[in-house]
Amino acid sequence: MAKLVDLTKKPYNLNADQIKWVEDTIAGMTDEEKVGQLFVNLFFPGSDEYSGNEFTNQEIVEKFHIGGARYKGQDSVQVQGLLNELQSASKIPLLVAANCDSGGDGATNDGTYIASGAQAEASGDTSVAYNAGYVSGREATALGVNTNFDPCVDILMNWRNTIVNTRAYGTNADSVIKYTNAYLEGLTQSEIIQCIKHWPGDGTEERDQHLVLGVNELSVDEWEDSFGRVYRNHIENGVEMIMAGHIALPEYQKALNPSLKDEDIMPATLAPELIQDLLKTKLDFNGMVITDAAHMLGMTSAMRREDYVPLSIAAGCDMFLFFNDIEEDTMFMMNGYKNGVITEERMTDALRRILGLKAKLNLHLKQAEGTLLKDKSELEVIGCEEHLEMGADAANKGITL
Template identity: 85%
Template sequence: MGKLVDLKAKPYNLNDDAIKWVENTIASMTDEEKVGQLFTNLFFFGKDQFSGNTLTNKEILEKYHIGGARYQGGSAKQVQELINSLQKDSKIPLLVAANCDAGGNGAANDGTYIASGAQVEASGDTTVGYNAGYVSGREEAAMGVNVNFDPCVDILKNWRNTIVNTRAYGTNADDVIKYTNAYLEGLDQSEVIKCIKHWPGDGTEERDQHLVLGVNELSVDEWEESFGRVYRNHINNGVEMIMAGHIALPEYQKALDSTLEDKDILPATLAPELIQDLLKTKLDFNGMVITDASHMLGMTAAMRREDYVPKSIAAGCDMFLFFNDIDEDFGFMLKGYQNGVITEERMTDALKRVLGLKAKLNLNTKQAEGTLLKDESELEVVGSEEHLQMRADAADKGITLVKDTQNNLPISPETHKRIRLYMLEGEKGGIYEGGSDIAKQITDELTSRGYEVTLNDGSTRVKGKTIEYRENVDLALEVSDIVGYGAQNNYRIQWSTAMSNEVPWFVYEVPTVFVSLNFTTHLHDATMVKTFVNAYHNNEETIKQVIDKLEGKSEFKGTPNENVWANKWQAKL
């Protein structure tokens, strides 16, 4: 058993009345209510994509007594209405989370994107990181969200890693600390619980824990000098919550428990040596630990679900993220508690950590006063002029010219009037995907400036006569809007067909510019490109500013990290 929580100490800092509420609430609970507090349920606007649950929201609250909620999609107004209804119908107020790692767009479809971790790093400006946290907190709090499952404090050591390619704030501990501290200072301007992830650290390998067990292969000393420094920094600064990833840390696990063999290595979510011994005892983390999503293969492939549902809590996690089948999972957890897999001491400690955060947010007193629910007028902050100006500033500082070795820039309607636009996109119909109207947005913006744009059909291999191509095309503009999640271990350019005419065969025929609106390492698949820009996002402000910068109306201010070259000498040519 790791160290027990001290609710008077950081990060809770509760007074006697708040602690009394926590303890009295636990004492009054049935076994079922205790078990329910350990779960965070995922709500959908429409069909439940994961569990197929058909219960009403009110039925879920009444039958399963959940402690936390997250949701998928929705406008700010829809989100606020959902959260208000959940809080109104819940006996004990809920922790409600969103994934705002780059702004309010993580809380609602119409929230304001500011800057991803990669964009903050490229800007070199902590103000951009602060603003991303500030807008995230203000917009999600207006909707009723009170927990932010971000930032990612991972270190992007492996250029092949696309899981945190855009979410990580740097390739070394110093940068990650500097920029995530700034983000969290901005987030702290709102009444929102801070949650960092993915313990014990992503970014060293290329695979995705949604699909396979993640492994951080660093030695004890290497981990201490990198991820260890990052986590100690945030624990010392009072972060309230840490999300455990489905990531193993074998070298450290074996150092902590010499009896472990390779076959015994489990992800952090199920490894007491990583949660109880390393995080809560050695690093003295006194806050709450939540698992990453429990439908991810890094966890589901470890053992039977019946076993790992309660074992996650026994290992030291305090909340369990998402149900598979709500009735079955609830039963697994209840059985694990009643048969002693989860001891009474561990259950009480987990509940204190969960309810302690609710008390820190004063959710109990707000519920009693009738001030817990949000008013629609608070949504005026979403997409406000102040936030849009911060988005513009972040775009200006972050957009990065990685190289222009052919001196193709600047462009203008006078010299590059006829543009052939090539759009590269990722998976369709996934959890996250690129914008379907991005080609039209780019075309409209270019046309308004006097260019003539022809959208290329990449489904054909036909290239045509090269002389004719040169006579008809003044600029080839290749734009990657590849966004993917949980379907591949590594997201790369997927050409529309074999030997597609969109592969940049034309770099010596006409001036060619490649712009990525998401992943930063596409030079690996397009090393022949001589002018390459990382723009980090596909919002309309970014598209406008990219074109401004291509035209020389505004200078490129972002700085790339070494990962953009993908360890390919050709990429620098």
């Protein structure tokens, strides 16, 4: 039995009015709006075209009813303009994400770099990680970002790992917990949704999920004493979102479902035993799960796209990161919903988790009162003297032998 979200409990802690907005909104949705809410689109500031689709930014929001947005590059004025445009066009406010793992430079080209995970750990000073999170939150929210797809809470057990070698905050669970806690403490000085990654854990191997299925080879006990400790720590602390990687955890998957054969092992993004059974039930994660980017071969090699698009939601992921072909992917998700691959209960649970985060940020109230869009004056924080001094301090402290 899949575990359903409780919006009164952490990480949501919603009041009766917020929950009423969530449930009234879902009750008023068409099937097209429900399906659209599951998707995050990738936008390019200064360009209306994406992946060969001839839709303007406004059409993508209005026609496909997307639930979230991420964007690539450009300077702060262009980014803020794009995000204001998207929020203006959206009937339901969007979750807008950036990848700020080392400072505001992850949100905009003119943002302030503070420190990578490796640099924070090398400094031996949690204030460096705190400042990286603090600056990330301040500079991202000035643009209109309300969700941060960082930090990586992976453990660099294999120095040859190319994905998280400088993004990881340590080679053991204690270091990762120590520095990522500090980063998130800094991040949450701003009003922004936290998202940790890459469930169930990268850093043990040297494969690249962009090119092949990732595999975390740890035994159940080894995983529990490392990645399990890290994730339990952040879930206890109230992290709101977890990004599922295209990473398998075969030993644990077989322990949870003894009928699985090697050829049945799927990445976490398509594995109900890892999302529903381990993360949402055993670890009691009551927040939202999002897939990692859906163009990576760790996912695309598993099966046909028309199958894995809806199966990711059926497996327990709540949002799907990035379209390939926007019309085709929407159709694949709709077909999965109509054919019962995504049950009514699973759809409603996913929507409650998504809209619950929007309600936690009171995006609907800001939209109603006209305060959702950002003003150019807010951009003054980007690259400000205080942030540049934090970057210089991190550089001095990070030089170690």
